[in-house]
Every structure is written in structure tokens, then in C-alpha cells.
Amino acid sequence: MSGSKILSVSGRAVPLVGDDIDTDRIMPARHLRAITFDGLEAHLFGDDRKHAANHGVVHPIDDPRFAGASLMIVNRNFGCGSSREHAPQGIVRWGVRGIIGESFSEIFFGNSLMLGMPAVTASPADVAALQQAVERDPRLEVSLNLETMRARAGVLDVAVHLPPAARDALMTGRWDGLGLLLEDFDAVSAAAARLPYVSRFAV
Amino acid sequence: MATLLDKVWDLHSVRRLPTGQTQLFIGLHLIHEVTTPQAFAMLRERGLTPAFPDRIFGTMDHIIPTASLKRPAPDPVAEEMMATLEENCRAHDIPLFGLGDDHQGIVHVIGPELGLTQPGMTIACGDSHTSTHGAFGALAFGIGTSQVRDVLASQCLAMDKPKLRRVRFEGKKGPGVTAKDLALAMIRQLGVNGGVGFAYEYAGDAVRNMTMDERMTLCNLSIEGGARMGYVNPDETTFAFLRGRQYAPAADAWDRAVAWWSSIASDSGSTADDERVIDVTRIAPVVTWGTNPGQSVAVDEPIPDPRSLPGGERDAALEALQFMGFEAGAVVKGRRVDVAFIGSCTNARLSDLRAAADVVRGQRVARHVRGLVVPGSREVQRAAEREGLHEVFQMAGFEWREPGCSLCLGMNDDKLSGAQTCASSSNRNFRGRQGSPTGRTLLMSPTMVAAAAIAGEVVDVRNVIPRGGAVQ
């Protein structure tokens, strides 16, 4: 029940500039109207893309220069708001395997981890430098290495951060934690038995 | 000298996982139709079944129509999502309060109402406003769909313990100021991401004096300030609310429950990792002007000039102003509204509807405004109808709907169209949130929404003399 070991992600990167990008923007609620996650990639940043097109601007997700990107570079508090897993599902299904950002909302971070997608943080200056570098040269190969905890892009070589538990889970292929949670069911039953409300305060 | 966070966390810790995280037992798992179908499918793929089906309760709220209870629902997708939840609950013996059920409603309204939500529990739900249940002194937080699968299969989650920030609300709130205003003022002060990594413990005399409904509004908005969970220590107000509710302990068990609930509250003298004080006496009715819940001002306060804001916030503020059609330096008061929405898990409980009805009584919704009242649950709806509140709203020209999330997220037919402006008692003013990509949301308290509906524009509720009673 474990996934593949994730030691690094590399490829081209798409920059998504802006603080507090919420999951309603990443995946508008009307695309949650389905009982599977299939096809979500088509709606990634759906409204923002339309809005940009109407104003004669190409949204990075529509920009052919960034097609096929494996990494996304974002700013502060990315993925805030709704807990919808549809947001990281859409990102993964679009082809992204790792995100580098200034910071992430907790729920988004956890949801990404469950999909085996590292969401690592870097300093605002380093994030801006990476965004500018791929903006200047979209073909630039970017690599995110969890062993060294560095991200490299051309001459840039910056430190990235990930909580140790998440890093360990990704590197050992245990990011899909269900296997671990099911390992010791006796311990779960014992915990339940300790809680008076589970037995409706019978004693 | 331990805090509620320490005690409840330790009590629910199953073991330390090899990754360093805690395996945390979940005392109550609430599920709804939109974030669970994939989780049940994943469970089936692995040949697993729910480990503790009696600790799971389901309802329908997000996509359901609020215009009628007809089945099959006119919207085939809504019908499919409802039918899927019904099937999954039936297959696994999970109690479900479905469309038309006496206990159906927004998941964060019905949990407390039924007495399912209790102090000292860990509570998870595939919805970020699960923080609402923290009002009872529970550790309650939103999770994604893969985590819903985890809880179904194991009744546990792999979690990191958050740090604790104690937020003290001190002083008495002025007339027309509500718990919603306190929460929005806090988010503005601490930032929409200020709470990331923290659980919030709400304290201070203003919180002690709050009703449970008010505490729920406050805890509900924790996540809008970045805190995944927020709680109030349980006290007599909490116990009085729970007594006699369907799933609350009764008879001898009640006394044992109260003793245990009291024991899990933070010890006096316990310390938090961080502490903030908010002066309630300085808070006026709040409205948002931007596209996140932190972009707010007092109703008569000029919108800040983006050029006065720090670097990161400047661009976001400029974009938000443009999207919302506001100018820096303007006030929100006087902004024409097209839609007025009283609803959502933040502000659609009985006390909210009563307060709004007091503003509305004997008046008419402005000609150009569409007004909707969507009760938080069937129980709220019925109780309001017993008091005749539906007539107050209907006579004023509001639509009186069936319970559900409705225009809070625009997943059903209740949506803004085009660039309409909506005065809303909900919790998110994100772009596109209310169903129209260009729709514009002004968050405010339900009494402020009611006043805006009547005036046809944002007004200061303190200047509105309610005919039916005092604005509280």
C-alpha cells in the first residue's frame, strides 16, 4: 500500500505569481460537480484563464511556452480556502509533480502530500528569482532534489524546506499514509476504549 | 498546566508514526455528498470498509437544490451525488440525514444541533469550516478527500500537532457589532495566513459572554485566518446548549460527561505559544472590500490605499480593488447591491435569522435587490417558521428557501450572474466563489445584509432602527 519513492522532480516549470491564491481560483466549485476526479486538469484555474483571455493576456496555464511543465512556482499562502482535494488533483492531472512556493495553506499542503506531490517552501527572494528565471527562459530545466533539499535552475541553486515527516514520507514512498494507519489496529481500538464518549459515558 | 489542545491531542494519540507524525484517533467523522464519493471509491478499490461506522454521520448540503425537495432532483449531477452518498451510507450502515430529513442541513449546523459535536472530541470532515465545531471545545478541522478515505478506513489521521495561539477578545462589543465582525476584524489584524501552523484558542471576557451560536461563528472563521482549527474552552454555556439534545449524554451519563468535559479545558495558568489581544470596544460593523476575508474595513472607514500597504499585499490589493470596482479611499457604505444572501454555516442559525428579521420586519427589500434567506438546517427552518420569521422575510420580499449551502459556494442553481454585487453573510469573498466568475461578494454580518437588502445599498446597521426589537 505504499507509493513510489519520490527523491526528486525535474523538468520545466510554470510560474504562477500572486499571494493568497485560493482553491476556488485553482478549481472553481462548479467543477466539483462529479463523483470522480477525472478530467479536472481541463478546469485548472478555469476562471482566471478566461478572465486573462478576455483581457488579452495569456494565463501561464494556457501559455504554450509552459505546456508540459513538471513544476509550479508560486508565492505566499498558496491553496488557502476550501479543503477541496480537487485543487491539487487538478494540478497533478495537468502534469505537475512538485510545487515550490513561499508558503502553503495547511490543508492544501496535506492534500498535495497525499498525492505524492511535494510542496516545498523557499525564501521570497529565491522564489521570485526562480519565477523570473523560468519566465525569461521557459525551457530552463528546473530540478527539485529532496535528498539535498535544493532547487536548481541554470545558475540558480537555492535552499528549499519541507517538514521532516513529509520529506521522510515522500522519500520512503510512504506518502500515502493509509497503510501505516492500518498497521496497528489494536492500538486504535485501545485509543477508542480510553475515550469515555465512545462508550457514551456509560461508566 | 496543560491546554485543551495538549490534553485532547494526547488522549487521541494512537501512536507515533515512523514518519514522526501522530496517528490521531478521530472521534466524529462528518461526511457530505461532495467530498466523499471519491473516498468511498478508493476504499472499494482496496477492498476496505469503514472501521467505526457508528462514529460517522452523513448529511447533504453542498450541491442540493434549495428551491424544492423533489426527487429525482432536476439537476442530474446533484441527483447523482445524492444517490451516491445514499448508496455508500446504506452499504456501510452510516446514519444519513438526507434531503427532506428532519435533521438535514449544513454539516456544521447539524452536528451541534443534534448534540453530535461535544467537548473533548476530535472532529474531521471534508470541509474546511469544520473549525466551527471548535466552539464546543473540540479539535475540529477540515480534511481532503484522500484523508476522508483514511478516516473511513482507520478512523485515524496522520497529523502534526499545531502550535497554539491564544486570542483574547477583551471588552464589550458595541451596538450592531456581532461575532462575525469580531472574527473579520481579527483576520484583518492577524492576516489571512497569520494562523497557518496554529490552532486558535479564543479567550477573554467577550468570548466567555458569547452564546454558542456566536462562538460557532467565531470558530467557523478560524480557517479564513489560516488556522485550521479554533476552539473555545467548554463552560456552563456549552453544557447548557448540549443538555437534552438527541445525541448528548443523558441521565447518569450526563454528570459523568460534564465532569470529563470540564477536565479537558485548558488549565488556568497554562500557556500558549503565542498570545494576542483584540480590543473589542474598538470594533465597528465590518465589511470586506476585496477578494479575501482579510481585505476588510469598518463600514464607514475608507478603503486603504494599496500604495500604503507592504510590498506583497500591494499588488493583491490593486487587483482586488479593480475586480470589485472600488477606488482606494472610498467607503463601502453606499455601494449598491444586487443580491442579499442570508445563509451559510457562518450565519444561518436561528439567532442569526432572528436578528436579521428584526431589521427587516415591516420593511421591503429594495426593488432592484434579490434577497434570499437560506436556513442552515431543517431544524433552524422549522424553529424560525414556528416564530413566524419566514413571514417576516417573505412579506419583505425575501425568498425563503430549503436548507443548504446554496449561494455560499454556488454549486447548485443559486448563483450570482455576471458582475453582480452580493451582500453576503457567508465566509468567502474569493473571486468566483458565488458561482459567477465576475461576481462580487461583500462579506458582513446577517443584520448588515438585512439592512443592505432594504436600503438597496450597504448601510451602517447602527443607523437602522429596527422596528421589531433591538439589534444585538
Ligand code: SF4
Ligand atoms: S455553507 Fe459554505 S462554507 Fe459552509 S459548508 Fe457550505 S459551502 Fe462550505
